[in-house]
Amino acid sequence: VIGAGVAGPATALFLKRVGISATVYEARPPGDGAGGGVVVAPNGMNVLAALGLARKVKDRGSIVVENRYFTESGRRLARYSNGGDRYGEPAVALLRGDLHRILIDELQSQGIEVRYRKRLVHVEPRETNKVVASFADGTTARGDLLMGADGVQSLTRAAVFPDAPAPKFAGLVGVGGLVPTAGLAKEDRNSVHFTFGARGYFGFCGARGGSVMWWSHVWRDKPLTQAELADRSLEGLQRELRDAYGAYHAPIGELIENTGAPLRLNVFDLPSLPTWHRARVVLVGDAAHAMTPTSGQAAALALEDAMDLARCLRDTGTDHARAFEIFQRGRRERVERIVAAGRRRDGERLAITPFQARVRDLGLWVGLNLFGERSQDWMYRYRVDWTSGGAPPGAG
Numbered sequence: 001v002i003g004a005g006v007a008g009p010a011t012a013l014f015l016k017r018v019g020i021s022a023t024v025y026e027a028r029p030p031g032d033g034a035g036g037g038v039v040v041a042p043n044g045m046n047v048l049a050a051l052g053l054a055r056k057v058k059d060r061g062s063i064v065v066e067n068r069y070f071t072e073s074g075r076r077l078a079r080y081s082n083g084g085d086r087y088g089e090p091a092v093a094l095l096r097g098d099l100h101r102i103l104i105d106e107l108q109s110q111g112i113e114v115r116y117r118k119r120l121v122h123v124e125p126r127e128t129n130k131v132v133a134s135f136a137d138g139t140t141a142r143g144d145l146l147m148g149a150d151g152v153q154s155l156t157r158a159a160v161f162p163d164a165p166a167p168k169f170a171g172l173v174g175v176g177g178l179v180p181t182a183g184l185a186k187e188d189r190n191s192v193h194f195t196f197g198a199r200g201y202f203g204f205c206g207a208r209g210g211s212v213m214w215w216s217h218v219w220r221d222k223p224l225t226q227a228e229l230a231d232r233s234l235e236g237l238q239r240e241l242r243d244a245y246g247a248y249h250a251p252i253g254e255l256i257e258n259t260g261a262p263l264r265l266n267v268f269d270l271p272s273l274p275t276w277h278r279a280r281v282v283l284v285g286d287a288a289h290a291m292t293p294t295s296g297q298a299a300a301l302a303l304e305d306a307m308d309l310a311r312c313l314r315d316t317g318t319d320h321a322r323a324f325e326i327f328q329r330g331r332r333e334r335v336e337r338i339v340a341a342g343r344r345r346d347g348e349r350l351a352i353t354p355f356q357a358r359v360r361d362l363g364l365w366v367g368l369n370l371f372g373e374r375s376q377d378w379m380y381r382y383r384v385d386w387t388s389g390g391a392p393p394g395a396g
């Protein structure tokens with residue numbers, strides 16, 4: 001398994017459930033690189049429950065009870081339930097680092113090896129023999145199958161599908177941070193707040209302990225370089241955020257002023273790939289279907305992929321080609337529908353004139369109040385059909 005983000009560890013854990021042993025190869029050193037926050041939607045939480053990890057995730061995060069939408073002046077556009085227990089598990093907001101830690105701890109406790117500082121540079125997608133992965137440190141690894149869980153800039157994808165469309169920079173950089181004590185009321189902490197204004201979009205919700213996590217974006221013509229992404233300094237970004245969002249309703253200005261080191265993430269959109277597998281190699285998670293963050297579903301889809309891929313391999317015995325084909329066929333329609341839904345909402349983030357913002361507010365008010373809660377139902381309700389042809393996972 002290449003990549004120890006979200007899809008990689010989950011894939012290795014589900015593979016073990018079906019009797020396939022895996023090793024995870026991760027480019028970064030241990031404990032590095034998983035900054036910012038993430039909201040895991042109910043469908044993703046149900047996958048974590050199947051791994052026996054939902055309790056840990058809820059303990060480290062904050063349950064999202066409601067979605068609330070506001071204009072920049074603080075007028076409420078809509079508020080509706082984020083599902084609660086209706087879908088099994090609730091949505092949970094937590095730090096990406098905490099989700100990562102929970103997954104990595106579980107790999108370790110199950111004896112699944114993670115090899116760090118192993119940056120994949122090439123893979124030979126042979127059908128007849130073992131697949132060979134080559135790493136930047138000059139080492140290689142051989143296995144029967146290779147799962148490319150190496151994210152939106154997947155080297156696996158580039159190596160195995162050289163003609164596949166490249167991810168397109170979406171023109172924005174996601175930024176986010178954590179404010180250790182923001183003094184939000186409990187009811188507010190358990191809601192995700194989305195504010196749409198003429199200069200763009202700002203979101204926040206409660207995270208671990210009394211902290212609040214926030215996220216937004218800034219506009220760029222080209223993606224940030226590695227050095228710029230690694231920059232955790234506050235000043236320049238804080239000034240930019242203050243200019244754009246400082247006058248939005250409370251407590252947004254306060255969150256910007258009191259935030260800890262911010263995270264920056266280039267946002268890419270991946271055009272639909274003709275196929276997710278070739279010979280003994282298959283892509284999962286963002287490597288197969290990255291989307292802009294508007295959908296709020298990408299991590300959940302990565303988790304679903306992991307579970308479904310293991311199910312397909314279990315149900316087809318040693319016929320990996322058939323397993324990969326069933327996996328792709330079963331997942332593609334759902335994934336592409338969610339990608340399309342996210343793209344339709346991308347306009348909500350745009351910087352526009354105050355008049356356009358008022359028109360958009362009206363559209364959001366009508367749309368969210370009429371369809372908001374219903375529009376999430378089909379995404380949240382989905383469950384990977386683990387039982388078809390086999391025993392259900394033991395934990396809950």
Ligand SMILES: Cc1cc2nc3c(=O)[nH]c(=O)nc-3n(C[C@H](O)[C@H](O)[C@H](O)COP(=O)(O)OP(=O)(O)OC[C@H]3O[C@@H](n4cnc5c(N)ncnc54)[C@H](O)[C@@H]3O)c2cc1C
Binds near residue numbers: 028121152266
């Ligand atoms: C700004 C922003 C906000 C987001 N917010 C949300 C949200 O609230 N909710 C949600 O559901 N989703 C959200 N997402 C999306 C979510 O983060 C991803 O969908 C999810 O992390 C995908 O998991 P993954 O394992 O496929 O990829 P990743 O999490 O990107 O993991 C890939 C891993 O592979 C490693 N890797 C990369 N290249 C190599 C290589 N060559 N060799 C070895 N290892 C390699 C990386 O270091 C990394 O650890 C957001 C994304 C962005 C950009």
